[in-house]
Amino acid sequence: MGNTSRWLDVEVGADDTNLNTLPSNVVTVDLQNDNEFKLLIGDLGRGDEPSKLKVYKGAIQTADMVLPDVPLGVVGFYSSDTVPPPFPNIAVGFSSCVYIYRNMKLFYKYYLPTLELNTVEMDIWKQLIDTKNHELKIISSLTDNLKSMPYQYLSSQSQRFLSLNPDQQLEYLQQSPKPLVHKLAEVTCLATLRMNSVERFAVSCLIVGTEDGDVIVLDPQTFTQLHQAKLENNKVPFQMVTTGLYQVDYRIVVATREKSVCLLKREWKEGRILFNTDEHIIAIEVMTADNSVMVICTDNTMTCYSRKGKKQWSIQLEHRPVSMTSLGVMHLGAVLTGVALASGHLQLYHGKARQDTVFIRDVASVVKFGQLGQEEHVLMIVTASGNLMLKILNRTADFNSPAAGAEAARGAGRPWLIPNKSKLFLEQAKRERDSAIQMHEKFQGELARLRLTAAKALLDAYSKSDNNIGKGALEPIRLSAEVEGLGPVFRVTLTVQNTAADRAVVGLAILFHVHNAAYKVHNPYIKIPLLSPSSSLHFPTKVEEIFEGDFHPDVLFRSVSGQGGARSLVKILLLKDGNRSPALAATLQMPPTDPLMLPQPITDDTHNFALVADLYERYKILLLKAGGRSPALAATLQMPPTDPLMLPQPITDDTRNFA
Amino acid sequence: MGLLEKLSLWLGGGAREVSVVVLGLDNSGKSSLLRALHPPPRTPAAEEPPPPPTVGTRQDHFTAGGVSFSAVEVGGGRRHRALWERHYRAADALIYVVDAADPLRLVVSRSELQLVLAAGGARRVPLLVLANKSDRPDALHHLQVAQALSLEQVQGVPWHICAASAASGAGLAEGVAWLARELRTTHASRKGQH
Structure with missing residues (x-):
């Protein structure tokens, strides 16, 4: 199971x-402080x-609450560190204000600071509102003036006005709107930042990103502005990820709509561009371990940038990414990155190695x-269909699958594993610079030597014609030899094997090719009968080593090692009827003969010994060492007198006559 | 063989206690259930503060249906769940406590129960599942719990599920009585084989 x-x-x-x-509207909060986390979803509504x-x-x-406007961000945070901890605040961002709920009841409304309107825009509006100008022609010329201004710097009222058609514009102006003085900033995203502790119930301050490129840090209790910073070139933030503590040190990584990610640090008045991407950013995620930033873009890539904004690696995703989350699994010691794709898959990456794929049957939003x-x-x-x-x-x-995930992840941080320059390396590099010519010559010389060795080996193999595995039609034939015995007579057993499963071989013969003065082969030519498929035949043959007539054990001892070389080689050829060249050849290195196995020559000592026996009627038993000139041991045996009757009768002429 | 004889057979084995292991996810109410099972009901359990989370194991004793139980309660935290298998292998019976008011974690509970039963191998110790906190308004019916735990797929193990409430003590007696009966019959059949 x-x-x-x-x-x-x-x-x-x-x-x-x-x-x-949307991802910014989903958050988990321990609403009742009973360690039972609730999922809060700011639903945009449908229809x-x-x-x-x-x-x-x-x-x-379990509950729902109607919101006054479309939510732009939902976050939960604690605003005071009393004991027991108070219920968390829920902040929901709307067009230009942030509502703070406590215990699911509206607790505070924060309005973004208003901005001074551009004087040109103000002038145009003054004219637009003037009832004298309520004619389509004048309105259209004024509208053109409005259009000539950069769209993103216009107030929301002007933007809305420009999107209407001329009749609607006239109608709108006839309702005599109030003259514009201020421009209301618009919320784009919310985030929280811990004040001074990373504990669970620690106080956090609220961070608001606005349409004008402002990032505002609010006090957790009074909701007054603690800090305000502007992003470089008024880039519009849409996602903020915070790390660190407000009172110690912090980093706010901001994804903007202008294909760049900005960084905001403690006491910075302006957020600097960390890096730019090629395509529009869908989501960012910051790895807590090393503050590296993961980015998914509309060009189907997931890219990792270092904390300094240096591109570390990038992988191509199979489909368009939709959403991203980081999965910190403490007991596995891993932080994975989950990327939901438009194909309905959720892929989990550890570094850039994919660890798991979950199919969710639907596009996850x-x-x-x-x-x-x-x-x-x-x-x-939450899927796109609302489930x-x-x-x-x-x-x-x-997640430690054999996908070599850890290996790839380690390689991601440091692409090349180059060891430090050691003293040895520096000395070697210096030598190479100083004596380059000698080194080159030495190398060429060694190379020539290597080629010579290779050529010698080739020549050797050629002269021995050592090929015990056949080629072409005779490929399934194998020839092997085995030598038994101590010498001077050896038994050479040849094994001819036919490994073919369906073909028999006829007309084969074996020929021994030996140095005539060194070996004598008793049966140098063997005719092989039919070799049936996948069978083998054994041919034992006697091979005798020949020694020159006048040898002495001392001489033999010395010459045994010298017996090697070409003289001790026995070449065995496998011949095929009708072929001019042998089909196979094997070379056999004969072992040296054990000198003890040689028949002992009769030395002078033994001659004398026979004489002694004759003279003294006693036997001396001598233990001789081969090659030694005097006996090693001697024993004397007094022989009893022989009964003359027992003597064999000498053959006399008489007996010959008798025959 | 009458019931009394069976009982005497059982008691004839001496004052041996049946070891029962109490398992369940953290915050499912294992400690509270054991507290409610104590024979002399002290102050009503609902008025007492909930026991702190068990770390490691806790021993307890109770008697029900003429059987004396020695209960080992193992902490249900994620880190302690690896210990369950060891205690299960040494036990004569298993009481599995499920929080019926936490439908989210029923699937975790099922997976852990399956792991424990798989670790037991061919053992046939009775399994009593208690759907705790059934007095809560959002609690599931105990048959729904049985379905969520895939108890119908449990094979070779006699099992029983009943709704219980550690706070009021309801349902506990029924469940433990079943367990005692089951243990007595298996004991008697084992005696008969000898």
Whole structure:
């Protein structure tokens, strides 16, 4: 029953969930401080349905609240560090204000600071509002003036006005709107930043990104402005990721709509561009371990940049990425990156190595990972069709798959593993510079020597014609030889093997080719009978080593090692009828003969010994050492007298006559 | 053989206690259930503060249906769940506690139960599943819990599920009585084989 899957699917009643939301509007908050995390979704609404803030306990919706406008961001944070901790605040961003809810009740409304309107735009509006000018011609000329100004610097009222057709514009002006003095900033995104502690109930301040490229840090209790910074070139933020503590040191990484990611640090008045991307950014994620930034772009790439903004690696995704989340799995010691693709897959990467792919049957519009309920590792997926899917990471899940993920991830940080320059390396480099010519000559000389050795080896093989495996038609024939014996007579057993499964061989013969003065082969030519398929035949043959007539053990001892070389080689040729060249050849190195096996020559000593026996009627038994001139041991035996009757009768002439 | 004889047979084995292991996810109410099972009901459990999360294991004793139980409760935290298999292999019975008011984690509970049962191999110790917190308004019916735990797929193990509430003590007696009965019959059949 072992469940080997990494993810456990939670059954969700899908009939009434009709969610339409964006990644910035989904957050998990411990609403009642009972360690039971709720899923808060700022629903944009669909059609006539108003925007709502929905609260999910597990997969079940427990509450909802109608929102006054389309939510632009939902975050949860604690605003005071009393004990017991207060219920968390929920901040929801609307067009130009942020509503703060506490215990699901509206607690505070924060309005963004207003901006001075451009004088030119103000003038145009003054003229537009003037009832004298309410004619289509004048309006169109004024509208053209408005259009000539950069669109993004116009107030929202002007932008809306420009999108109307001339009749609607006239109608709008006849309602006599108020003259424009201020321009309201618009919220684009929200984030939180811990004040002075990373603990769970630690106080966080709210960060608001605006349409004019401002990033505003708010005090957690009074909601007054603590810090304000402008992004370089008024780039418009749409996602902010914070790391660090406000009172110590922090980094705010901001993804902008202008294909660049900006960085904002403590006490910076202007956010600097960290890096630019080729295509529009879909989402960013910051790795907590090394502050590297993951970016998914519309050109189907996922790219990792270092904390300094240097591009580390980039991978091409198979489909368009939709959403991204980081999955910090503490007990596995890994932070994975989950990327939802338009193909309906969710891919998990560790570094740039893909560790897992989850098929979700639907396009995910939002992917979040975190604690939900009492379960720490829950993957929350809101699909484009409005369903909510929950997947729980199995306790036994393991991402150390043999995908060599760790290897690739390590290579990502440091692309080349170059060791430090050692002293040895520096000395060698200096030598190479100083004596380049000698080194080159030496190298060429060694190369020539190597070629010579190779040529010698080739010549040797050629002269021995050593090929014991056949070619062409005779490929399945193998020839091998085995030598038995101590010498001077050896038994050479030849084995001819036919490895073909379906063909027999006829007309083969074996010929021994030996140095005539060194060896004598008793049967130098063997005719081989039919060799049936996949069988082998053995041919034992006697080979005798020949020694010159006058040899002495001392001489033999010395010459045994010298017996090697060409003289001790026996060449065995396998012949085929009708062929001029042998089919196979094997060379056999004969072993040296053990000198003890040689017949002992009769020395002078033994001659004397026979004489002694005759003279004294006693036998001396001598232990002789081969090659030694005097006996090693001697024993004397007194022989009893022989009975004369027992003597063999000498052959006399008489007996010959008798025959 | 009458019930009394069976009982005497059982008691004839001496004052031996049946070891039962109590498992379940963290915050499912294992400690509270054991507290409610104590024979002399002290102050109503609902008024007592909830016990702190168990770290490691905790021993407890209770008697039900003429059987004396020695219960080992193992912490249900993610880190402690690896210990479950060891305790299960040494136990004569398993009480598995499920939080019926937490539908999200039923799937985790199922996966852990399957892991434990798979680790037991061919052992046939009875399994009592208690759908705890059934007095809560959002609690699932115990049959729904059984379905979510895929208990119908559990084979070779006699099992029983009943709704329980550690706070009120409801359902506990029924479940433990079943467990005692089951243990007695298996004991008697084992005696009969000798």
